[in-house]
Amino acid sequence: MPHYTCLPVAGYAIRVAPGEKIDLREHDPARHDGLKREDALAALDRFQLELAELQEELYGAAQHSVLVVLQGLDASGKDGVIRRVMNCMSPQGVRVESFKVPTAEELAHDFLWRIHRVVPRKGMVGVFNRSHYEAVLVERVHNLVPKATWKKRYAQINAFEEVLRDGDTIVVKFFLHVSKSEQRKRFVEREQDPDKAWKLAVGDWTEREVWNENRRAYEDALSRCSTDAAPWYIVPADRKWFRDLAVCETLVQTLRAYREQWRDALREISRQRLAELAGITERV
Amino acid sequence: MPHYTCLPVAGYAIRVAPGEKIDLREHDPARHDGLKREDALAALDRFQLELAELQEELYGAAQHSVLVVLQGLDASGKDGVIRRVMNCMSPQGVRVESFKVPTAEELAHDFLWRIHRVVPRKGMVGVFNRSHYEAVLVERVHNLVPKATWKKRYAQINAFEEVLRDGDTIVVKFFLHVSKSEQRKRFVEREQDPDKAWKLAVGDWTEREVWNENRRAYEDALSRCSTDAAPWYIVPADRKWFRDLAVCETLVQTLRAYREQWRDALREISRQRLAELAGITERV
Numbered sequence: 001m002p003h004y005t006c007l008p009v010a011g012y013a014i015r016v017a018p019g020e021k022i023d024l025r026e027h028d029p030a031r032h033d034g035l036k037r038e039d040a041l042a043a044l045d046r047f048q049l050e051l052a053e054l055q056e057e058l059y060g061a062a063q064h065s066v067l068v069v070l071q072g073l074d075a076s077g078k079d080g081v082i083r084r085v086m087n088c089m090s091p092q093g094v095r096v097e098s099f100k101v102p103t104a105e106e107l108a109h110d111f112l113w114r115i116h117r118v119v120p121r122k123g124m125v126g127v128f129n130r131s132h133y134e135a136v137l138v139e140r141v142h143n144l145v146p147k148a149t150w151k152k153r154y155a156q157i158n159a160f161e162e163v164l165r166d167g168d169t170i171v172v173k174f175f176l177h178v179s180k181s182e183q184r185k186r187f188v189e190r191e192q193d194p195d196k197a198w199k200l201a202v203g204d205w206t207e208r209e210v211w212n213e214n215r216r217a218y219e220d221a222l223s224r225c226s227t228d229a230a231p232w233y234i235v236p237a238d239r240k241w242f243r244d245l246a247v248c249e250t251l252v253q254t255l256r257a258y259r260e261q262w263r264d265a266l267r268e269i270s271r272q273r274l275a276e277l278a279g280i281t282e283r284v
Numbered sequence: 285m286p287h288y289t290c291l292p293v294a295g296y297a298i299r300v301a302p303g304e305k306i307d308l309r310e311h312d313p314a315r316h317d318g319l320k321r322e323d324a325l326a327a328l329d330r331f332q333l334e335l336a337e338l339q340e341e342l343y344g345a346a347q348h349s350v351l352v353v354l355q356g357l358d359a360s361g362k363d364g365v366i367r368r369v370m371n372c373m374s375p376q377g378v379r380v381e382s383f384k385v386p387t388a389e390e391l392a393h394d395f396l397w398r399i400h401r402v403v404p405r406k407g408m409v410g411v412f413n414r415s416h417y418e419a420v421l422v423e424r425v426h427n428l429v430p431k432a433t434w435k436k437r438y439a440q441i442n443a444f445e446e447v448l449r450d451g452d453t454i455v456v457k458f459f460l461h462v463s464k465s466e467q468r469k470r471f472v473e474r475e476q477d478p479d480k481a482w483k484l485a486v487g488d489w490t491e492r493e494v495w496n497e498n499r500r501a502y503e504d505a506l507s508r509c510s511t512d513a514a515p516w517y518i519v520p521a522d523r524k525w526f527r528d529l530a531v532c533e534t535l536v537q538t539l540r541a542y543r544e545q546w547r548d549a550l551r552e553i554s555r556q557r558l559a560e561l562a563g564i565t566e567r568v
Contacts, residue, residue, distance in 0.1 A: 060482050083374040090367040092380045092413065129376065191561065197554035198344050200561065208568045270481035277475065277484065284492045 012246035013233040016226035048088035055089040061262035062123035072176030075186040161230035171230035176237040296530035297517040300510035314522040332372035345546035346407035356460030359470040445514035455514035
């Protein structure tokens with residue numbers, strides 16, 4: 001099937017080991033491993049070709065679903081990753097779910113209810129723009145729930161994600177790691193571009209006042225909820241082209257492990273279909 | 285905003301006038317208006333740039349939703365249009381709904397129930413891979429419901445689509461018109477390519493036995509349900525590159541009519557946001 005040579009994986013995103021204690025100040029958001037922009041874009045093209053093919057095999061075999069969780073502060077590039085990485089796959093096999101401030105109906109349920117009802121079915125790639133992690137991020141940082149409530153949620157999230165994995169969902173979680181100075185630069189750019197100013201949110205600047213609280217909340221989510229069932233990856237996000245490459249490469253690396261299994265399943269489906277067709281004697 | 289010159293519209297897809305009586309034998313599925321493949325692909329690129337921009341404005345302004353209905357016989361290219369045309373837009377703003385054989389739950393409701401609950405919200409592009417029209421196509425051709433039932437549905441569909449339009453949904457319906465010989469060619473290709481055989485459906489060949497019944501059912505749907513609120517377009521689909529260009533061009537042409545309105549809305553949002561930001565005196 002491949003119409004290209006598979007690129008080797010460089011590991012641009014950092015996988016958090018289960019139980020590893022993360023200090024985000026030790027991770028450089030501007031890291032780019034000496035890569036040049038043009039080379040990164042060329043590599044991204046190659047990985048996207050492969051990701052598109054893997055998605056088609058996932059879709060056809062329908063043995064697994066894929067859940068991509070995107071988290072990160074404002075202007076860290078969640079929308080950009082969706083627009084520039086995910087669009088290599090057929091829109092038919094990808095469903096993006098954006099989680100905003102919970103509605104009244106959502107608040108009338110437990111914190112995982114609105115999440116669980118939209119997890120991807122087999123064959124599909126679900127992309128979560130924000131996710132259940134907001135329940136241990138914004139809700140913690142802004143005291144929207146008591147500490148006793150959010151403290152229990154780490155284990156509850158791990159149990160939930162294990163259920164997803166046991167239901168044949170491949171879970172990959174990305175934290176887009178942007179620096180405070182790069183975030184400022186992006187806010188100012190939006191403000192000065194009349195075509196982009198509508199993307200500004202009122203809380204953008206005020207949220208920077210709790211930068212360290214947000215950092216610590218992310219550190220706890222990364223440290224406590226990176227499991228074999230659902231690993232977290234830290235993505236340096238100050239350079240958009242490195243961020244996109246790191247996300248795409250990680251997805252390809254993750255899905256490659258299933259390729260042979262999916263191809264076997266597709267060959268089996270093909271065999272069955274051809275056998276059924278052989279029974280049709282007359283073809284108009 | 286535009287970083288390109290807008291291409292003029294050639295009208296490659298045929299818009300069915302309200303009340304027009306359609307005879308599909310008068311429409312050539314191989315029509316390509318003398319266009320060459322390379323030129324069509326270049327034009328498609330240009331229209332896709334514009335469609336991507338229009339989608340972003342639709343998303344930001346969130347004043348309308350867009351519903352794209354794709355209908356056509358097996359191998360007419362519904363999946364191909366989704367993969368090759370719709371992927372120019374951010375996956376965040378596009379949601380594809382594929383309607384298969386109704387589930388028990390869906391059959392326990394009226395024929396529009398499963399359709400209505402997944403129409404796109406404002407800002408979004410909904411793409412229906414098959415649709416409520418199956419209720420006057422497969423259900424008619426295979427006598428799944430009495431004639432008295434499907435005959436009433438044309439008016440019911442028109443009333444439903446008028447409600448969508450009045451709810452600010454821009455409805456565009458495409459019939460992908462493939463010839464019987466081209467369909468055969470594509471079936472045989474799938475059968476002979478071990479990487480594509482899994483895409484074969486058992487009913488593919490037998491459905492050709494009711495080719496004329498399907499044609500007449502489509503003719504009635506096109507003739508009775510092309511309205512100002514929700515026009516039908518006939519897309520020559522024997523050449524994939526011409527089909528993709530015709531669909532993309534029609535979408536661009538349809539959405540261009542709203543561009544100024546959306547840009548005004550975005551400018552107003554930008555003004556409000558900047559005014560709110562001006563109130564923040566200290567910026568950390």
